[in-house]
Amino acid sequence: MSGRPVVVVGAGLAGLACAGRLRSQGIPVVVLEAGDAVGGRVRTDLVDGFTIDRGFQVLNTAYPALRHVDLDRLDLRSLPRGIRLRRGGRLADVRHPLESPGAAYRAMTSRAASLGEKAALARYATGLLTASPASIKARPDIETREAWAQAVPDGVADSLLLPFLSGVVLEPEITTSRVFTELMMRLFARGASAVPAAGMQALPELLAGHLPAGTVRLEAPVSEVHRDAVVLRDGTVVDASAVVVATDAWMAHLLLPELGRPPAARGVTTYYFAAEPWRRSNPLLTVDADGSGVTNTVVLTASAPEYSTDGRALIATSVLRGQDGPVLTAAAARTAPAELQEAPGDEWELIATRDIERALPAMTAPHQLRKPVHLTRCGVWVAGDHRDTSSIQGALVSGNRAASSVLAGLAALGRPSTVDGPAPSAPETTELRGPATP
Ligand SMILES: Cc1cc2nc3c(=O)[nH]c(=O)nc-3n(C[C@H](O)[C@H](O)[C@H](O)COP(=O)(O)OP(=O)(O)OC[C@H]3O[C@@H](n4cnc5c(N)ncnc54)[C@H](O)[C@@H]3O)c2cc1C
16 A cells, blocks of 8 residues: 555444545555444344344435445345334234335324325425425425424324334434424325345445455444544544544534534334234334334344244334433333234333334434535544435434535645555535435
8 A cells, every 4th residue: 555545544334435445446445443343333143043233224225325325235124114003902904105106105094193184294295205305405494293293183293203204313302303304205295215134234244245355343432533634532543544533423513612512312222022923013113102102113033033042022112312311111011012013012022122222313403414535724524414314314414424525625735645446536516415315
């Protein structure tokens, strides 16, 4: 490797996307990761023969940033589209309301929603399905809850939209940016929610696999960042042609005070249970409008049988996390979803708990969809979901944006020190450019 490398701090999706883009342009890169594996918030453990993601999460195959990823290599297992909803003590299967305008109307039983509610939902769904991303972004960004108040009756907002979306934005009031939730709902309608057969960590591992051996250095926590070097916690100095901080928002704000105050954190706790398969098991993501405290529960093995090696079902039940911890204990989280799943819950075995205090940076309205990735005062670049949107899509986009901006910066300095690949392509003229969706 000739010349100093670009140093990327953090091997989450943003850091790996950034490193991959830079390397594809022939730029030498080193990725310094504090943890013992790549992936950041997208990690998977094997526990007693079960595949346990660090919190229930899925990737959406319609995320535009995934078009650079060879999804075939992930051996994806898709969850069925739609949700199972409990409302007023009754369970109803509801096709994704945005899959087609009439889907929710047809699927909801007459007692799950009134005619007026169904019509309002169909209108709302049609509006989103036919809207372009540009038109969604063009309207003022307000809290999603407020937008619903203008568009659908309270019953639809509280009993259908909120129970589903609170599991996406990890907050119960849905004060999250309308622009983000509407763009996300469009993508849900267009793609499938899926997990790799080997667990979610297969995604970052695939990205890391494209980097030359030795590019990612694990267990290398960075404690200081400068424009031309970083200092590891053990005092080692690593010189750099440019530095990209691709940590989570809260660490980035510690390393780079120029970022100002960090965003609030949204937390979630996922309990993983094993159970013998039961007759009425339903593969849909199940949400509850009846206030059990369960955000969502899903029989993962119904879609990804590889998540279990002993034939038992693996159930992931997520509950929101407040400052004082999860809103439901494991014991309560066993009973409620068993009812929701129509299963004999007393026989469920708790396999693992993943309690994640900082799962997502909050995106309260108005949310800036493209935050700058080059901090001009300190001369350091920054990537991560907190620069775009709190999602896999946002993390990947931020990494690509940061890489484009670094390429432009190096080219402007006249020192695009390449390894053996081509010289950097023409730099993007603005660091705020990126795919049109979140
Ligand atoms: C439970 C849960 C469920 C989710 N569900 C979904 C979902 O269904 N769909 C979706 O699109 N998104 C989901 N997300 C969000 C998505 O996972 C994140 O937005 C995305 O992974 C963030 O990637 P990142 O690279 O920006 O940050 P991170 O993944 O946080 O990566 C940052 C990396 O930096 C490293 N690091 C931190 N400090 C240092 C340091 N000082 N030195 C060196 N390295 C350091 C960390 O160890 C980490 O590897 C979910 C997240 C969680 C936690």
